[in-house]
Amino acid sequence: MYISKSFIPILKNNPSEAKIKSHQLMLRVGMIKQSSAGIYSWLPLGFKVMKKIEEIVRQEQNKIGAQEILMPTIQSSEIWKESGRYEDYGEEMLRIKDRQNREMLYGPTNEELVTDIFRSSVKSYKSLPQLLYHIQWKFRDEIRPRFGIMRCREFYMKDAYSFDISDKEAIFSYNKFFLSYLKTFKRLDLTAIPMAADTGPIGGNLSHEFIILAETGESKIYTDKRIFEVENAETKLEENSLENLRKKYEQFYSVTDDKFNKDEFESKVSEKNRLKTKGIEVGHIFYFGDKYSKAMQASVDLPGGKKDFVKMGSYGIGVSRLVGAIIEAKYDHKNEIMKWPISVAPYDVSIIPMINKNDSSALEKANQINSQFIKNGIDAIIDDTDENFSSKIKKMNLIGAPYQIILGKQIDGDLLEFKETGQEAKKINLNQIIKIIKEEKEKI
């Protein structure tokens, strides 16, 4: 793709309205455009990143046997009155009257709607467990939307729901998502720590937040540094293996401020292992038993002929928020260098030819290289403008393809100036470059 043909409206300077670096970069490099307070349009560069995140989230949901559905954005108030949350939810719920004056709302979450689908479809324990998820726009009418897409009003979220016949089975489902979340964030090149959390308006008594470390995060966190060493590579999708993984994490003190207790922290964590910092919540999982199934009469036939309310959990990942979270974790703000993980990068590599009025040989070379990239499934962006070389490099450092090829005046035989974005350049030939990029892409 030529940058001159792409729709990437880049700003010369950081926009003054943006307070955190993800918001700055996303506006600066034309990933998003605000359309009204807390509501954004996703332009091609931001859209590509979000879609790649969405696909990784989807694959990891499918791997644990969750099935994808799609619930609508606009819901009837009736089911929310059944669960009792219509009044509880307060002003964050966007309430709507349709032309027939019926009370509707823009779904902030979907426990009620998925319970309604379940109760009308599933009658027997034989069909359990059921894990259902969808990836859909949600709306929460934040009183003070801020930080770009990190705390906005219309946001894109994966939410999953589990249905089981017993607490024991339900915890097994919970733990499947626990593992799935760790794997999802790993593929996004993020270290997310699961932390015991309060359940808030969702309810229930078991809950973990998944937090990535970032100074700009809104969550205060208190943890034991050894938690970063827990591995899940050997964990299997089996009840005991999953339970052991959760125990390995839970042996380390790790909470957000709503559960923080200073004495407990200091008695459980030796001074050298204490970490107090800030983080960004990128996932949240809940087990709440029959809170909704009881209120909404969602029961199944049990083996002996009795009926019981199903035990449910819910599991969220902020897909649009993750775009910002990755920037917070990866963007070198001081040097204005972004390097996207290749799993979600808008382009795999940028090609930066020096172009003068009388000399387009470097652009021709760029085209030749790109035709080889296309054959190898590598997605490149070429700066085909005649801007000066340093401003081209600056621009590509912001766009953040993880690799760069720099084509200056003189080209040294077969050798090309190639670098990981933000690192030193080295001279290697095109076949080697293709090999390096393909190997990285295969690891995704």
Next chain:
Amino acid sequence: MYISKSFIPILKNNPSEAKIKSHQLMLRVGMIKQSSAGIYSWLPLGFKVMKKIEEIVRQEQNKIGAQEILMPTIQSSEIWKESGRYEDYGEEMLRIKDRQNREMLYGPTNEELVTDIFRSSVKSYKSLPQLLYHIQWKFRDEIRPRFGIMRCREFYMKDAYSFDISDKEAIFSYNKFFLSYLKTFKRLDLTAIPMAADTGPIGGNLSHEFIILAETGESKIYTDKRIFEVENAETKLEENSLENLRKKYEQFYSVTDDKFNKDEFESKVSEKNRLKTKGIEVGHIFYFGDKYSKAMQASVDLPGGKKDFVKMGSYGIGVSRLVGAIIEAKYDHKNEIMKWPISVAPYDVSIIPMINKNDSSALEKANQINSQFIKNGIDAIIDDTDENFSSKIKKMNLIGAPYQIILGKQIDGDLLEFKETGQEAKKINLNQIIKIIKEEKEKI
């Protein structure tokens, strides 16, 4: 996938509330579930079909150089006041007040929002043409939603927008979408006829609807049968080639009832070529010049130093509606047999083993076959229940995988009973079956 593990809630009988066959089948076989009037949840079977349609639509947009973005569902009323459509739109627009009492709305279409994005991003003719599209939920508050997802309130639509400096360039963009739409519908195994149409609330003076023939359609159509013979295989993405394609279509009389004139029809079309029937609108394209760019001050610098308002068109495909439209075109309602085009089928093939209490050998055979299918990228659904054979076949005829393998009591060496859904069975071996299905999938 075992049918016992899938979330496919099948009804024994046709639901009485459904008046047309797509609505009947979609409820019957658990593709959708109504959540409130004109608003539906998509269950796994329906979701899979819709996602495959979406991906084909996306690929054909990308092929003509359109770039994907994503605009939000909730918009500010301000831009609609700029264009003058806020009052015009009437009660079909879902109007919303947020907690700050600001006037918002759920976007029924996006001319205003995309023009706002364009005007703040593009300043020069050098960046044109620009073709932008998104695939997003829309809401139109129909007074009488009906026919399931065919005339519902919340629906999934691809809408694209073109920006050019002159009428001539803009017609070139228009014609790119014209071709793209023909190719899109062809890949869905639909014959869509482009018809001159009124522009309605979008405005402008050039417009085509793309209509597929169906007795249950809401559009009356009058056409010359020879229009079905027009070919586009040789058409290139070049100005003249595209213009010739449109002329080839336009030589034949072909209109919906809003443009119908009896005398014209009878004078232009000989009696034997006249076709009066009904159809379903699956796409609609518009050219409206500077209608929005002028009202919203979206101009670019021209070569000579002057400025001018950009010339715009818009281009819609009803992605969720297409699921129903394909059923209307393909479902043999009398015999209760659905055969999805393999390009969008929820499964490529269904495997139907006869299972008795004491004999699960056919199920084991099904599993062996499926492991070969998985290796070859073929997606199968296995009926692993112990229901009787005829009800299993009936169920699979409704689910509509385009191929079926029937595993009865006796298995004849290597030979399997294989059929195209709704056709006669033949006995061939597994390798031949794999070859047939793979060849069909490669044609997509």
